[in-house]
Amino acid sequence: QKEVEQDPGPLSVPEGAIVSLNCTYSNSAFQYFMWYRQYSRKGPELLMYTYSSGNKEDGRFTAQVDKSSKYISLFIRDSQPSDSATYLCAMSLYAGGTSYGKLTFGQGTILTVHP
Amino acid sequence: GAVVSQHPSWVICKSGTSVKIECRSLDFQATTMFWYRQFPKQSLMLMATSNEGSKATYEQGVEKDKFLINHASLTLSTLTVTSAHPEDSSFYICSVPDRTDTQYFGPGTRLTVL
Numbered sequence: 001q002k003e004v005e006q007d008p009g010p011l012s013v014p015e016g017a018i019v020s021l022n023c024t025y026s027n028s029a030f031q032y033f034m035w036y037r038q039y040s041r042k043g044p045e046l047l048m049y050t051y052s053s054g055n056k057e058d059g060r061f062t063a064q065v066d067k068s069s070k071y072i073s074l075f076i077r078d079s080q081p082s083d084s085a086t087y088l089c090a091m092s093l094y095a096g097g098t099s100y101g102k103l104t105f106g107q108g109t110i111l112t113v114h115p
Numbered sequence: 116g117a118v119v120s121q122h123p124s125w126v127i128c129k130s131g132t133s134v135k136i137e138c139r140s141l142d143f144q145a146t147t148m149f150w151y152r153q154f155p156k157q158s159l160m161l162m163a164t165s166n167e168g169s170k171a172t173y174e175q176g177v178e179k180d181k182f183l184i185n186h187a188s189l190t191l192s193t194l195t196v197t198s199a200h201p202e203d204s205s206f207y208i209c210s211v212p213d214r215t216d217t218q219y220f221g222p223g224t225r226l227t228v229l
Contacts, residue, residue, distance in 0.1 A: 032216055036220075041206075041223070041225065042222055043208050043220035043221050043222045043223045044159070044208070044220045046217060046219065046220075088159070102149070102161055103159075103161065103218060104161075105158040106158060107158045108157075
């Protein structure tokens, strides 16, 4: 079993739709949760990060963490064609300080938002 | 967020040659950098942790003699793929963590070994 599971999709939605992307994990020691967006042939770009359970909102993006269920989500409201990319969840055992944590990534979900 | 650059962005080489990839942190000093490899339609796999002034730490299954890492300064880490073979063709990406443990990724280097 992989430490982080993410449905690879592909996921295709119409412009304006609400997108829900999800990851589950098995290691309860993960403390730090991130979502990255990766366009084709580019490096991942950090979208959001959070340490705690609950919701965190940034513009059209909302990250949700449920540590009791070991489940994280990213919601995209009013999706745009420019949101078409691969979305990767990532997790780390460490939460700051000088012990830089190694990231464990999900497989990535390919999202296409069509006009 | 941090700005990370990589050079080259794209390289093609013949089998048996060595290729050096540079990763630079442009706006802050980094004692640690990470190197990842990503095959088509797959996720990022951590290869090694680059430590300034000391030896790199390699993940299980990664050959340290094949993937040489040098972290010569607080802003530069290099990955050298020695005696490259076609199976080494991949997308190599570095990342730099800031003090909150947030990692910022470079744009990646696409290596094709013929």
